[in-house]
Amino acid sequence: MKNTNSHPDISVIVPIYNEEKNIPVLYKRLKDSVREISASYELLFINDGSKDASIFELMKLTEQDANVRYINFSRNFGHQIAVTAGLNYCQGDAVVIIDGDLQDPPELIPELYAKFKEGFEVVYAKRKKRKGESFFKKVTAKLFYRILKKITTTDIPLDTGDFRLIDKKVVRYLRLMPEQNKFIRGQISWLGFNQTYVLYDRDSRKEGKTGYSVSKMFKFAMDGITGFSDKPLSFVTKLGFFISFLSFLAIIFAIYSHFILQKTITGWTSLIIAVLFIGGIQLISIGIIGAYISRMNKNLLNRPLYIIESSNLKNQQYDH
């Protein structure tokens, strides 16, 4: 057996936001499945500013099990950032990313690991079914992944979350990607390497409620799009040309009608519709451009991605 403190065979990264009721069962199921693989493991929990007693549950675990590590953020930084912190500090040869609400079954980890042993650097878990999620969530998620696939040149697999196993090589490159707006599943696809998947049924959340509000989902979707496609920008330009062309036709027609047909078109309705239509298109276009500018702005500010308030990591600087 290897020294569990330096390079365990397997690290498991778990972002935690208000999961106090899930943590004890989660821990037990995680431990049982990684032990099937190796006794040399680390479970790395990132408490992302939970408002409940999650952090105390995590601290309890560290007393029972020397393989449990936690990172406690100073506030809520968001799921992707929590996973990023985990990626920055994990030390395993194989690294699993898994949700903390038991929607991703820990029992799948040995299957992921078997593929890793076959030589794959990325083994993602692809959902067959999504249980217990709202109609709205399922429809928006389906739509989002399909739009993303259409507009990006990076091959981001459909219906796949962050639940996956990656080689430490991949982790090393992820650490070199400095973007502030993280879309980790996209970054991993972008990196390439040998990728494969296993299928699974996604369970419903065991306890508590989703930490992904509609606004967090929207931000996440925008990060995915702006990080992996410039198509919305060229779309806006094309749309601009198209609308200008239409208005040009309208002008020609208006002149023709005034001078040749001797009829001047009156009408408040057509005017107001045209003004609102163009106004709407313009605002959407500015919004799209704004999304890219905001992304640039964040990267220029270059603030730390997260602030660690406390942790039980040893001999490691909080240098990210």
Ligand code: UDP
């Ligand atoms: N999460 C987090 N920070 C957040 C929101 C969620 O660390 O701001 C964690 C959460 O505890 C869970 C995972 O990210 O482990 C996925 O979140 P959730 O289950 O709430 O999202 P959903 O499955 O509903 O999309």
Ligand code: MG
């Ligand atoms: Mg969930």
